[in-house]
Amino acid sequence: MTKLFTHQLRVRYSECDQQNVVFNGHYLFYYDVAVTELLREATVDYAAMVEGGTDLVVAEARIVYRQAARFDELIDIDMPITRLGTTSLIVRPRFRVGERLIAEGEVRHVFTDSAAGGKKEMPSTVRAAFQPYTSTGE
Template sequence: MPLRVRFHECDPQGIVFNAHYLAYFDMASFEFFREVFGSYDNLRARGVDTVVAESNLRYRAPSHYDEELVVAVTLDHLGTTSLVLGFTVLRGEEVLTTGMNRYVFVDAETLAKTAPPDDVREKLAARMPE
């Protein structure tokens, strides 16, 4: 997912404030789900939703206002009731930040933890690296 750093995302030191990387991860996750299911709403129409249960980030280099970045997404794990997306924020070939979010599948109405339907699992499993 390409993005351009906006001025308001930068702190007084002129670098992207750390919490904005979680927002970048969130935006990229929706693009991932759009690619897999056509839209996030299509996933919810199958009766499941996802919630973030864990996040982890590692900052390697700063990014600044107006820089063009790319957030790469990988499906790193697919469990019975959860999945892990890995994120890499790049400026050209330079890795700026890496991280992950663990998502738990929940019933779209009750928000109770649940396993996804088989067709949802199959579409996601097709994205797992070999």
């Protein structure tokens, strides 16, 4: 059975725009916080991975906005991993307030050589850590 990682955060006043809703640019920041927590739960030591010569970077990000989130609301960010490739992985985050879908998207990460740059194969330890969270069973 696939594990679904969900991270929850509360909208702060400073994250809202003049329309009193979360400014669109904050959703990628929220995603970054959630992916960091996913790494932590999956026991991927990011700093050790980088020291070992592999980094993980965002290659592509797309977000579709459905509804507005507002100050002090709790946003749940579901983080299903939908693909584990050779040098990349795809996460399809869903941002919800209660049952309301606020936004959803797709973020493609690429593993790179932390010193020289360029694509690099995903470390087997990282693949094993992400496997339980992968909805396609790859």
